[in-house]
Amino acid sequence: xxxxxxxxxxxxxxxxxxxxxxxxxxxxxxxxxxxxxxxxxxxxxxxxxxxxxxxxxxxxxxxxxxxxxxxxxxxxxxxxxxxxxxxxxxxxxxxxxxxxxxxxxxxxxxxxxxxxxxxxxxxxxxxxxxxxxxxxxxxxxxxxxxxxxxxxxxxxxxxxxxxxxxxxxxxxxxxxxxxxxxxxxxxxxxxxxxxxxxxxxxxxxxxxxxxxxxxxxxxxxxxxxxxxxxxxxxxxxxxxxxxxxxxxxxxxxxxxxxxxxxxxxxxxxxxxxxxxxxxxxxxxxxxxxxxxxxxxxxxxxxxxxxxxxxxxxxxxxxxxxxxxxxxxxxxxxxxxxxxxxxxxxxxxxxxxxxxxxxxxxxxxxxxxxxxxxxxxxxxxxxxxxxxxxxxxxxxxxxxxxxxxxxxxxxxxxxxxxxxxxxxxxxxxxxxxxxxxxxxxxxxxxxxxxxxxxxxxxxxxxxxxxxxxxxxxxxxxx
Numbered sequence: 001x002x003x004x005x006x007x008x009x010x011x012x013x014x015x016x017x018x019x020x021x022x023x024x025x026x027x028x029x030x031x032x033x034x035x036x037x038x039x040x041x042x043x044x045x046x047x048x049x050x051x052x053x054x055x056x057x058x059x060x061x062x063x064x065x066x067x068x069x070x071x072x073x074x075x076x077x078x079x080x081x082x083x084x085x086x087x088x089x090x091x092x093x094x095x096x097x098x099x100x101x102x103x104x105x106x107x108x109x110x111x112x113x114x115x116x117x118x119x120x121x122x123x124x125x126x127x128x129x130x131x132x133x134x135x136x137x138x139x140x141x142x143x144x145x146x147x148x149x150x151x152x153x154x155x156x157x158x159x160x161x162x163x164x165x166x167x168x169x170x171x172x173x174x175x176x177x178x179x180x181x182x183x184x185x186x187x188x189x190x191x192x193x194x195x196x197x198x199x200x201x202x203x204x205x206x207x208x209x210x211x212x213x214x215x216x217x218x219x220x221x222x223x224x225x226x227x228x229x230x231x232x233x234x235x236x237x238x239x240x241x242x243x244x245x246x247x248x249x250x251x252x253x254x255x256x257x258x259x260x261x262x263x264x265x266x267x268x269x270x271x272x273x274x275x276x277x278x279x280x281x282x283x284x285x286x287x288x289x290x291x292x293x294x295x296x297x298x299x300x301x302x303x304x305x306x307x308x309x310x311x312x313x314x315x316x317x318x319x320x321x322x323x324x325x326x327x328x329x330x331x332x333x334x335x336x337x338x339x340x341x342x343x344x345x346x347x348x349x350x351x352x353x354x355x356x357x358x359x360x361x362x363x364x365x366x367x368x369x370x371x372x373x374x375x376x377x378x379x380x381x382x383x384x385x386x387x388x389x390x391x392x393x394x395x396x397x398x399x400x401x402x403x404x405x406x407x408x409x410x411x412x413x414x415x416x417x418x419x420x421x422x423x424x425x426x427x428x429x430x431x432x433x434x435x436x437x438x439x440x441x442x443x444x445x446x447x448x449x450x451x452x453x454x455x456x457x458x459x460x461x462x463x464x465x466x467x468x469x470x471x472x473x474x475x476x477x
Contacts, residue, residue: 001044003253004207004466011041012257019261020187027184031154034181034261038163042126049125052090057160059086060135064142064149064156076143083139091132094125099330126475127167129327131160133292138174140296147175155181164257168250168474170266170288177265185262194444195259197455201440202252204458207466209426210246212419213238214470220413221389224399228407232399234415240378240385241423243473244273247286250472252438266291271434273427274366276373278344278380279354282321293324314349318342329476333387333396340384365431418465 001008015037023030043050060083067079138159141147150156159178165171220227220235227235251268258265266288275281282290298320305312318339325338348354366374383400390396426439433442440458443451 001041002471003250003257004203007044011037016260024187028154030185031158031181034163035154035158035161038158038161038166041163042161042166045126046123052125052128053131053161054157056087056090056131056135057157059083060138060160061149061153061156064138065151067139067142068149080139080143084136087132087136087139091128094122094128096330098122124476130169130171131166133171133289134174135160136296137171137292141174150178150182152182162258162263164254164261164263165265168247168254168472169286170251170254170268171292172265172288177263180263187262192260194441195256197256197440197444198252198259198438199256200455200458200462201438202249202254202256203462204249204422205245205252205426205439206249206472208461209419209422210242210249210473211470212416212465213242213245213423216413216415217242217389221399224395224402227402228410228412229403229405230408230410230412232403233408234412236382236386236403239389240382241273243385243388244269245426246473250474255438267437271430271439273378274374274431274434275377276370277348277353277377278341279348281377281381282341289324289327293320293327297323310349314346317345317349321345328388331391332393333390336393336396337384337388340387344380344384422461422465 001011015033019030019033023033039050039054042053063079063083063086067076067083070076070079138147138149138156142149150159155178158181159174162172162177217235217239220231221239224232224235248269255265255267268287270284270287272281272284275284298316301316301319302313305316308315319342321342322335322338325334325336325341328334328337345354386399387393387396390399429442430439433439436442443454446454
């Protein structure tokens, strides 16, 4: 059930009316309805994996409760470790077991040993990377004494399965979302209007930009060996824009839907294409995941390696970003993607400028220095996304090799003028809105007639230029 489908519109409209009209004055029934709707939403993809989602919720609910009540720190640690093993084990099994088997066979073959691989036909449960990390945050924070577990199973199960954010985030912390589930929500008209505006912006980015760019990038990456260098360069530039429009579009819709239900969830993107170095980029890109890894992976590593100075910090960054790359999927291309970003950090660490990014002011356009930094950062990111998008490292290397040939001067594939204008318009509007939480927010400062004219234009483009229901890219992770 895609956010961009008519089925979801009917589903959400029915749920919304029941949520605010029938159950407005009964918090428990409101939460039960939310949980039921979340499970219906998940079952629409594949009902067989509902047991895994509910089972994960039950295990983490019980582990959190018993860990908090443990009679000794040692027993508490045992419960926390059980929760970690259950969550990480589930993720490793469904996401990486075939990758480990195939990698082991490949290594053995290189040293002259031949093995008969027996891979498993495992279907990756939708959203498992996201709801597992949400559950891990709950368990780890209880273990550190940062959080008291909830005794209300409906609230906890709703936290894990919260349908606006279930399939691709944001990855909200328990201390962010659980208190909101436990408190009475009120419908605020002005908040609902702004939430609808954010949803509209997300639909525009997904339908009018991301899905139409995919028509070009998918074809070029499939036939890169037959394309000239200028066409490959276009694909390398377009894919980061595609994945941004797709994923931030999903995030805007998810955040907007949550706001319509009275929840404030984590901002997931903060205009990353305006970042002036790679550290600034990761503070703006997939923010909820970056913060998760910073707290639970990078910080412990940096403390462990602190006696090694900058070398220890570099090692911590490399491990952290390589693991972030691996989080995306069972392919060496994602590991290389993360490692590249870790390597990009090294000059910043050596110069001591990781946390010294000068933010652009409120002026209309970036200065020449800012524009140079923004362009350089984008080029580094675009290069890394060649690995992210390619099916294998060999394909990525061949793509890069073909990128730097004399055919770079030849005429590239012709692009549609409409979505080229949409891309430029998106970037300009988001630059103007960079002090807000999302790109369309600046429009509310325009004269009323101009606002409505622009809204109608966005709605028209969403319907007229949308393609037939393409999945969001991050559903595969």
